[in-house]
Amino acid sequence: MKLDSKVPGGHLSEKWDNHKDALKLVSPKNKRHFSVIVVGTGLAGASAAASLGELGYKVINLCIQDSPRRAHSIAAQGGINAAKNYQNDNDSIWRLFYDTIKGGDYRSREANVYRLAQVSNAIIDQAVAQGVPFAREYGGYFANRSFGGALVSRTFYARGQTGQQLLLGAYGALMRQVDEGNVRLFPRREMVDLVVINGKARGILARNLITGELETYMADAVILATGGYGVAYFLSTNAINSNASAVWRAHKKGAFFGNPCFVQIHPTCIPRSGDYQSKLTLMSESLRNDGRVWVPLKKGDKRHPNDIPEEERDYYLERKYPTFGNMVPRDVASRNAKMVCDEGRGVGETGMAVYLDFRDAIRDFGRKTIEERYGNLFEMYKDITGEDAYEVPMRIYPAVHYTMGGLWVDYNLMSTVPGLFVLGEANFSDHGANRLGASALMQGLADGYFIIPYTIADYLAGTQLEKVTEDNEAFKEAKEEARSRYEKLLSVKGNKTVREFHRELGDILWNKVGMSRNEQGLKEAIEEISKLREEYWNNVRVAGEMNTMNKNLEMAGRVADFLELAELMAIDALHRTESCGGHFREESQTPEGEALRDDENFSYVAAWEFKETGKWEMHKEDLKFEFVTPTQRSYK
Amino acid sequence: MEKKKLTIHLKVWRQKDADSKGKFVSYTVNDVNPDMSFLEMLDVLNEELIKKDEEPIEFDNDCREGICGMCGSVINGTAHGPQSGMTTCDVRMRMFKDGETIVVEPFRARAFPVIKDLAVDRSALDRIMSKGGYTSVRTGGVPEALSLPVPKPNADEAMDMAACIGCGACVAACPNASAALFVGAKVSHLALLPQGRPEAARRVERMVAQMDEEGFGACSNHGECEAVCPKEISITAIGRMRREYLRAMFK
Ligand SMILES: Cc1cc2nc3c(=O)[nH]c(=O)nc-3n(C[C@H](O)[C@H](O)[C@H](O)COP(=O)(O)OP(=O)(O)OC[C@H]3O[C@@H](n4cnc5c(N)ncnc54)[C@H](O)[C@@H]3O)c2cc1C
Ligand code: SF4
Ligand code: FES
Numbered sequence: 001m002k003l004d005s006k007v008p009g010g011h012l013s014e015k016w017d018n019h020k021d022a023l024k025l026v027s028p029k030n031k032r033h034f035s036v037i038v039v040g041t042g043l044a045g046a047s048a049a050a051s052l053g054e055l056g057y058k059v060i061n062l063c064i065q066d067s068p069r070r071a072h073s074i075a076a077q078g079g080i081n082a083a084k085n086y087q088n089d090n091d092s093i094w095r096l097f098y099d100t101i102k103g104g105d106y107r108s109r110e111a112n113v114y115r116l117a118q119v120s121n122a123i124i125d126q127a128v129a130q131g132v133p134f135a136r137e138y139g140g141y142f143a144n145r146s147f148g149g150a151l152v153s154r155t156f157y158a159r160g161q162t163g164q165q166l167l168l169g170a171y172g173a174l175m176r177q178v179d180e181g182n183v184r185l186f187p188r189r190e191m192v193d194l195v196v197i198n199g200k201a202r203g204i205l206a207r208n209l210i211t212g213e214l215e216t217y218m219a220d221a222v223i224l225a226t227g228g229y230g231v232a233y234f235l236s237t238n239a240i241n242s243n244a245s246a247v248w249r250a251h252k253k254g255a256f257f258g259n260p261c262f263v264q265i266h267p268t269c270i271p272r273s274g275d276y277q278s279k280l281t282l283m284s285e286s287l288r289n290d291g292r293v294w295v296p297l298k299k300g301d302k303r304h305p306n307d308i309p310e311e312e313r314d315y316y317l318e319r320k321y322p323t324f325g326n327m328v329p330r331d332v333a334s335r336n337a338k339m340v341c342d343e344g345r346g347v348g349e350t351g352m353a354v355y356l357d358f359r360d361a362i363r364d365f366g367r368k369t370i371e372e373r374y375g376n377l378f379e380m381y382k383d384i385t386g387e388d389a390y391e392v393p394m395r396i397y398p399a400v401h402y403t404m405g406g407l408w409v410d411y412n413l414m415s416t417v418p419g420l421f422v423l424g425e426a427n428f429s430d431h432g433a434n435r436l437g438a439s440a441l442m443q444g445l446a447d448g449y450f451i452i453p454y455t456i457a458d459y460l461a462g463t464q465l466e467k468v469t470e471d472n473e474a475f476k477e478a479k480e481e482a483r484s485r486y487e488k489l490l491s492v493k494g495n496k497t498v499r500e501f502h503r504e505l506g507d508i509l510w511n512k513v514g515m516s517r518n519e520q521g522l523k524e525a526i527e528e529i530s531k532l533r534e535e536y537w538n539n540v541r542v543a544g545e546m547n548t549m550n551k552n553l554e555m556a557g558r559v560a561d562f563l564e565l566a567e568l569m570a571i572d573a574l575h576r577t578e579s580c581g582g583h584f585r586e587e588s589q590t591p592e593g594e595a596l597r598d599d600e601n602f603s604y605v606a607a608w609e610f611k612e613t614g615k616w617e618m619h620k621e622d623l624k625f626e627f628v629t630p631t632q633r634s635y636k
Numbered sequence: 637m638e639k640k641k642l643t644i645h646l647k648v649w650r651q652k653d654a655d656s657k658g659k660f661v662s663y664t665v666n667d668v669n670p671d672m673s674f675l676e677m678l679d680v681l682n683e684e685l686i687k688k689d690e691e692p693i694e695f696d697n698d699c700r701e702g703i704c705g706m707c708g709s710v711i712n713g714t715a716h717g718p719q720s721g722m723t724t725c726d727v728r729m730r731m732f733k734d735g736e737t738i739v740v741e742p743f744r745a746r747a748f749p750v751i752k753d754l755a756v757d758r759s760a761l762d763r764i765m766s767k768g769g770y771t772s773v774r775t776g777g778v779p780e781a782l783s784l785p786v787p788k789p790n791a792d793e794a795m796d797m798a799a800c801i802g803c804g805a806c807v808a809a810c811p812n813a814s815a816a817l818f819v820g821a822k823v824s825h826l827a828l829l830p831q832g833r834p835e836a837a838r839r840v841e842r843m844v845a846q847m848d849e850e851g852f853g854a855c856s857n858h859g860e861c862e863a864v865c866p867k868e869i870s871i872t873a874i875g876r877m878r879r880e881y882l883r884a885m886f887k
Contacts, residue, residue: 129831133798176770209800
């Protein structure tokens with residue numbers, strides 16, 4: 001199969017407008033004859049469901065949590081980018097585009113990234129009209145901050161709760177459509193399969209998480225906005241229920257998986273403490289605006305940080321990257337933290353942490369200003385660690401945070417299964433091999449508010465959609481298959497819990513498919529993952545029954561899928577022998593230890609087609625750069 | 637330095653489903669690390685139960701960092717546990733004493749039927765929001781963001797109110813099981829902003845009507861809601877809601 005990205009012709013700045021003009025429309029009175037399933041209620045899902053409902057489509061919207069407002073987008077802290085140039089620092093659509101494509105280490109599509117920058121401003125307008133309380137200055141206008149990988153201040157924020165406020169805005173719009181009867185909401189549902197009929201996505205199978213029943217939903221198109229797969233690593237900053245099952249089931253029904261090995265490891269998280277730990281907590285990147293990252297110059301320096309004099313501290317980011325300093329992109333910051341810790345200069349009990357120090361910022365701006373900027377983050381840090389970061393530097397370490405990889409989509413956000421669209425973190429996205437801070441919120445909302453409403457109309461208006469009913473064999477088969485999977489999981493009654501397997505998988509991924517990868521490790525990982533998967537189906541112990549609320553069974557299904565996806569992540573990482581962005585292959589680095597790309601051989605998106613468990617075929621979408629010239633990224 | 641491990645006794649509410657009668661069941665968890673979160677302690681217990689072929693305790697949770705509003709239990713008689721300004725997932729075991737017995741129950745309110753064990757149905761809160769927890773704007777049909785200056789104090793206060801995570805602890809703590817703080821927070825957030833004014837009257841009327849219909853009680857100023865609210869939403873939210881409501885009535 002030939003991958004067609006459907007990127008329109010013309011100059012970069014005209015592509016989206018030209019494309020929109022060419023898209024087919026659905027007439028107002030016809031819209032109510034079309035139904036669309038939206039899986040997910042995060043920024044991408046809620047904004048899509050609300051916007052499609054407003055247009056008059058019949059929308060079915062599902063989510064795992066008890067309320068759509070609890071999707072994991074709620075946890076985003078730092079902010080959302082837009083090219084408004086309100087700070088008069090010479091920002092522009094071009095610069096936002098350029099920073100994002102460069103930040104992604106030239107592994108994303110020019111046209112998509114440019115479109116993202118173009119619609120970024122409308123997102124801010126939309127959010128403000130919804131009542132999102134962005135930070136303001138005394139004049140009543142906006143306060144902005146800067147994020148890693150940028151030299152301008154283009155990030156809008158609502159205290160440390162930007163994701164929450166943006167999501168509540170989208171949730172409000174969604175609930176208005178629920179009230180008007182255009183959107184039917186199904187919370188506490190988990191999609192467990194995609195149903196494809198005559199080659200088109202026509203419905204899904206979902207498990208009712210209260211009764212355990214398997215329910216079928218039919219529609220003319222299906223949108224997945226189910227978030228990322230970072231939880232494959234067991235420990236991550238993602239929510240407990242974040243999963244890959246929806247995209248994985250779709251993948252097994254024909255949707256290609258793009259760049260599965262591109263995972264973002266975020267530099268500023270609270271370090272691990274014990275085995276019992278269930279998740280890691282992010283400290284927003286915005287902290288790097290004022291916090292200075294350092295470790296002691298000497299190995300194994302066990303002195304209290306406040307007793308280490310200035311000249312015995314190594315502000316390694318400022319030293320190595322004088323232009324960007326502490327504001328280098330995430331992949332660079334994470335890798336450097338790992339390097340200094342591997343050298344034996346890490347701090348804290350485990351030696352796997354670096355300091356993020358606010359002493360100088362407090363001296364220069366006063367404690368009150370710092371409190372205003374980051375008060376809730378400092379509190380959160382204190383609740384978890386019991387330490388006061390106003391007095392002692394924070395200890396931070398990288399953690400799995402975001403997945404740039406995801407289902408492959410074309411310019412219309414449609415996957416390789418006709419009628420299946422993928423939005424937000426779930427698609428392989430506009431972030432290439434590394435995502436810049438404050439750009440996931442932007443992408444999720446761009447996809448949901450401003451792109452899918454137009455592109456889905458083109459599909460619905462231009463496609464012959466046969467009538468389908470629930471008695472269709474495809475629905476019955478999906479149901480039977482899901483039932484037997486769950487029954488199998490419950491019947492093994494082995495010796496290891498789901499959590500034990502999950503943690504083991506996480507260790508393999510973190511150690512061998514994590515911040516730094518090499519051929520030998522990846523080969524071992526592939527072997528170990530497939531062994532673990534085999535053991536899983538013969539030795540897992542799952543509690544309880546199928547027909548009731550059973551979170552252990554839910555998790556068992558998700559871990560089963562992670563065990564398949566993880567292998568593909570390692571295979572993808574093994575095949576890409578270059579380093580780029582968050583994918584660092586030890587075999588491919590510059591003399592200074594920076595990621596060394598190989599544009600000649602790897603300037604493409606790897607889109608994997610599922611053949612059978614453990615077997616895939618790779619397809620390439622070549623990345624052409626007409627308007628920017630890929631260069632070795634430098635933040636010096 | 638190894639921190640001293642704790643032994644914790646638990647009395648946990650177990651209830652098979654909405655129609656069954658529930659009861660307290662006692663458990664003991666040994667070797668609890670004081671840095672563990674309360675939910676991580678329950679994870680450890682659940683792992684033991686699974687290994688013993690017993691059903692694990694069901695409890696809702698997701699973000700585990702105090703923002704999604706999914707978790708929520710009554711711990712030793714207080715919604716979200718002993719320390720103010722925290723969600724259940726924020727609670728750390730260092731807040732308890734070695735050998736202590738902790739009583740864990742679901743949020744209880746007529747409008748929040750129990751689903752299983754500690755998980756309850758809070759969809760009534762969504763239905764209230766569907767009646768007006770928004771500004772009625774459609775995608776794209778909005779002005780440039782700068783056209784609506786908002787004085788910083790208003791923006792800040794609106795943000796204080798918008799911080800509500802919809803957990804329902806206020807309802808669980810209220811002797812009347814009133815949702816006034818939850819509704820007041822949303823009404824106040826939007827009332828404080830110019831964007832929210834055009835439909836302020838309609839919003840408060842419809843949200844209050846839905847709140848009554850869902851079977852939440854009336855507010856009689858006990859103040860328990862403010863005391864347990866993990867986001868420290870001020871009870872002034874309820875005062876503002878009342879003023880907005882009266883204003884709407886006399887319009
Ligand atoms: C702690 C944290 C902080 C962050 N901070 C920032 C930031 O400051 N700026 C920024 O730009 N980005 C940030 N990000 C990234 C950003 O928040 C996410 O990438 C983005 O919100 C994802 O949105 P989404 O709509 O794609 O998915 P999500 O918000 O994850 O929503 C997924 C939805 O899908 C549903 N779902 C999933 N699987 C299924 C299934 N099988 N069946 C049914 N429903 C399902 C879920 O219930 C949920 O409703 C942060 C991320 C984290 C974890
Ligand atoms: S007002 Fe406070 S206690 Fe009530 S739902 Fe909101 S956050 Fe929870
Ligand atoms: S689990 Fe999200 S607030 Fe507690």
